[in-house]
Amino acid sequence: MKMSELSRRSGVAIPTIKYYLREGLLPAGHATASNQADYDADHLRRLRLVRALISFGGLSVTASREVLRAISEPLDLYHTLGVTHYALGAPVADTGASAGTGNPDAPGEDDDCAAEAAALVDRMGWSVGEESPGRAALAAGLRALRGVGADVGTDELLPYAELAAATARVDLDHLAGIEDRIDVAERALVMTVLLEPVLATLRRMAQEHEAALRYPSESKQPPRSPAPRAGTDTADRGARTGSHRAT
Template sequence: MRIGELARRTGVPVPTIKYYSREGLLPAGERTSPNQVAYDDGHVRRLKLIRAMLEVGGLSIAAARDVLAEVDSPHRTVHGALGVAQSAVTRSASERGGQEDWERAEAEVSELVRRHGWTAKPENPGWQSLVQIVVTYRDLDRGDLLVLLDKYAAAAGELASAELAALAHAPSTDGKVEGVVLGTVLGDAAMSALRRIAQEDASSKLQGARRSA
């Protein structure tokens, strides 16, 4: 198909398609004559994946490029794609506060990971984020809210098993690798969205209970 048809089928404007192509997110089409390029269903799918990462997942162009390079790599694995997708969605932690606070928080996170029987290492993109969050809660004297971390961790552990089980049904390595990318990028957004709905519900029920008390 020509670029106009590709735009029509995906809802992505032609200049945007050209931009993604220049930025290395979308493979070039096949040149069929000096001024005509043909695209196929693979381009349709790739454009949908790009839009999912950028618009729904909020990734930067550079982060999406890293993820797609892994998706396209001949050496791609589910575990490798998970690492790259995780790095892409994680904001880097800026080290603030005293070194002592930071070390204490590091030790707390290590202990939490050990308590949940996890083998993950401090190189995991979530690890430093979590240390920064603990430092922040402590800095604001809100250590009271840290009791929630064990509950989050227990839920995260259960969900991770369910996520990998869902992936196991995908028929091919490509399907699994794409699934782990989507699960990381959209799964986070889905969990956050559901947390908002559940929190509103819990809060309004509590408010109602207080009113009728």
Template sequence: MSELSRRSGVPVPTIKFYLREGLLRPGLATASNQAEYDEDHLRRLRLVRALITLGGLSVAAAREVLEAVAEPLDRYETLGVTHYALSAPVSARADGKSARNAEGGERGNGSAAEVERLIERMGWNITERSPLREALAAGLRALHEVGAGYGADELVPYAELAAATARLDLDQLAGIEDRIDIAERALVLTVLMEPVLAALRRMAQENEAALRYAGEDGSNTGE
């Protein structure tokens, strides 16, 4: 186990916890208190660690992803399970917003209706159980609270950009058949790329603001 810890960078107590929780299968016993761990253990351990520490998943949610990886699911099903599990922290925040907005039922219903309109306008295939429906509706309610009324019509240009980004994301899965590799790639694209995309958007906003407004009051930018 110490060798597995050294190679993975995961502390031994954490590995033991993952073993107790069934997130990592036991190694091959070589003595009463010793076991060997192979490359499959190393790959799975890295995925478990990433799901919990980077993806913010609970042990139960991580187990759900790992069970999906172990099943003979196709690429679409593997991605679906992983994506929905990774969306759980987002939907939990949305549930909190929903509770705070419980008294604003009409506004809440309106936001949910706008989400449905957007899905229909875009022709998107989004399952009824998707946690992102409520996450988007909660975001729209928050915008309405500060007077920024975004509905389906205003969101279409943003949705089109998101669709283009999704195509770039899924292009990276071309040729990947291994389910652990698919889950790892989904983690990268869903969690690790989000702050990168947010930073790129804000940089683009800064650049666009400079192009439109720099020099209006005689000031210079870029210093």
């Protein structure tokens, strides 16, 4: 198919497709002339994945390129998941303490949070590498919670970890029986990047439902969105929804 057809079928504008080609996110088409090329179903599949990573997953062009490069080699399922997770990096933003900007009144806080994270991993009996970005991300999350006065530790996180373990079993069930390792890598990537905001949304909806069950008198009036803050405009809303990214 020509680029115009690729654009029509993918819903991605031609200038954006050309941008993805220049950035190495999309492999070059099959040249038919000095300035023309044909594209096939593999290009369409990859283009939709790139679009999903950037527009819905919120990844930068650089991060998307690294992730796509990481899954380009067919590996066994265990290492495919590992490569995908390591390429994506930590799911929790660093609070800055690891860079020496933590609470100066609590110099041992970093070590305490790292120890709490390690204790939870051990208590769950999880086989997680020492260099896993998840360990540092978990410690950073605990540090952030403590920074706002929420002293969450292993006991408090254990029920959440058990729910996460159950979710992981469902994830791996979806990957069982797939022979094509590139297909496995792409599906693992989709589950890791694109399913997470869906799961977070389900959790919030479930919280609203549970609160309505526990506090029926207060839930007679449905909750409303807060009024826009002064100075909020269309550009602000666009920035928060990611509309400033390449489309």
